Amino acid sequence: MRELSVYYCSKCGYYGYYQLQRNAVCPKCKVEMNALSISYQDFMDLSCEARDEMLSLHIIESSSPYVQRLLAPHKVNNNREIIARMGDRITELEIENEKLNQTIEWMHQTIWELVRKNKGMVPDDKTNSDKGIDP
Structure with a gap:
């Protein structure tokens, strides 16, 4: 065929x-x-x-x-089309940037929680309550 x-x-x-x-x-x-x-x-x-x-x-x-x-x-000389494409690209980049910023913020919070936990700055009540154990 x-x-x-x-x-x-x-x-x-x-x-x-x-x-x-x-x-x-x-x-x-x-x-x-x-x-x-x-x-x-x-x-x-x-x-x-x-x-x-x-x-x-x-x-x-x-x-x-x-x-x-x-x-x-x-x-x-098609400036309108060029501007429209650039505007679309800027919007895409702004959305991508926002996602990356949210990821960085989440990573930052996670790292600080681990540092506090490792240095003993987090009370044991929080860790025990996460495990389902009452203080």
């Missing part, structure tokens, strides 16, 4: 999975679809955004030089 391949329509961006190239016809545009140079499994492992990015790049590369010239300034 032949492995599935990923095909896309260079006009509308529709993509599908086919075993034979003759079956790869866009249901929307009724044109022959182009094969992607990535295996079916690797394509399935990508996120939806990564798939869209890959298909967009292939569509732009296969488009006329006129379309490529129109999109060139957009790529260079």
